[in-house]
Amino acid sequence: MSDMNAILAPGMLVSHPDHPAWGVGQVQSNIGGKITVNFQEEGKVVIDGARVTLLPVFDP
Template sequence: MRVRHPQCPEWGIGQIQSVVGQRVTVNFENAGKVMIRSDLIALIPLEPNES
């Protein structure tokens, strides 16, 4: 799934790599791999044709 971080748009589009409990690892275009707690940050899902 492709996502954006609501508070860090400069990171670009991210691809979810793994989900373990509340921990989501996302590989962002401009920030690399970032671990995000889904209970604190609601990532914005992108439609398949959205960029």
């Protein structure tokens, strides 16, 4: 898991760098490098933090 993913906590807003059409997502959980995010346009997705570095969104 990248250092950036390690700081992600429930409630934080993120975007997926490879799927911008998913919109902004809200982190639901971050356990053992598996990050569950509820995206506006895609719904709930479990992401492997070792493969993808999510981008924090500070101003949606």
